[in-house]
Amino acid sequence: MAGPLAWHRFATLADASEALAEAVAIRLKDLLAGQGRALLAVPGGTTPAGFLAALGQHDLPWEQVTLLPTDERFVAADDAASNERMIRAQFAPLAEGRASFLSFHEHGSDIEAAAAVLCAKLAELPQIDLLVSGMGADGHIASLFPGAEAAFNAVPDSGIVVARPPGLPPRLSLSPARLLGAGWASLLVSGTAKEAVLKAAPERGQQPLPVDLLLGSARGLDVYWAKE
Numbered sequence: 001m002a003g004p005l006a007w008h009r010f011a012t013l014a015d016a017s018e019a020l021a022e023a024v025a026i027r028l029k030d031l032l033a034g035q036g037r038a039l040l041a042v043p044g045g046t047t048p049a050g051f052l053a054a055l056g057q058h059d060l061p062w063e064q065v066t067l068l069p070t071d072e073r074f075v076a077a078d079d080a081a082s083n084e085r086m087i088r089a090q091f092a093p094l095a096e097g098r099a100s101f102l103s104f105h106e107h108g109s110d111i112e113a114a115a116a117v118l119c120a121k122l123a124e125l126p127q128i129d130l131l132v133s134g135m136g137a138d139g140h141i142a143s144l145f146p147g148a149e150a151a152f153n154a155v156p157d158s159g160i161v162v163a164r165p166p167g168l169p170p171r172l173s174l175s176p177a178r179l180l181g182a183g184w185a186s187l188l189v190s191g192t193a194k195e196a197v198l199k200a201a202p203e204r205g206q207q208p209l210p211v212d213l214l215l216g217s218a219r220g221l222d223v224y225w226a227k228e
Helices: 013-035 049-056 083-090 111-123 149-153 176-180 192-199 211-215
Strands: 005-010 038-042 065-069 071-073 130-133 160-163 171-174 184-190 221-226
Touching: 005 013, 013 038, 013 049, 013 130, 013 184, 013 221, 049 083, 065 083, 071 083, 111 160, 111 171, 176 211, 184 192, 184 211, 192 211, 192 221
Parallel strands: 005 221, 038 065, 038 130, 130 184, 184 221
Antiparallel strands: 071 171, 160 171
C-alpha cells in the first residue's frame, strides 16, 4: 500500500528549491543529532542546481554527511555531462572539502566492472537516509528508464544498475530497491508536463513508469513542484 503523497506547490523553481533545501536541512539536523551521521542521495542534471546551492548554505556539521548521486553518466569526472561535476560545483560543503562523497567515477573503463566496485562500496554503507530525486518528462528517475524494467529486475538486487538508454551514453544508477529503501524520499520537478505525468499514475495500470516506484512507496513521497 502506498504511503502518503504530499504536494508542495510553488510559482518558481527557485522557491521550490529553497523550500526543499529547508526541509532536507531540518531532517539532516534531526538525523545527525540522533545517529551522528547521514547518507543523502541527490540527482544530477540542471534542475537541482539551485536546491544544492541553497542546501549548502545551511549551517550543519557537514563532515558527518555523505552524499552520493542517484545516477551518473559513464563519462570522465570533469566532463560537462557529469552529474558529480555539477554537484561539486553547486554544493559548497563538497567544494570546500567539508562533506564526504561516494563517487561513481574512477572505477575503471569497463562499466560492468565499475558497477561491481560500486556495489561493494554501497554494501558497506547503511540505507539512504534522505533521497532527493529528479524526473524526466518520460517518467524516468535516476537512470531507470521506461521499458527497461526487465533488465534491472532480472538479477538479484546489488544496489547498482547499468543502464544503456538508446542514443545516450551508458549510465550507472542506484537500483529500485536502493531508492525505495530511503528513509524519506522527495521529488523535485517543474512544469505542467511533468505534473501531468505524476497525476496520471493511477491510470497507467499494467504499464507503469519508473517514477511510479516512488509514487507507490509505502514510505510516502514529498513532491516539490514548481510551475516554471
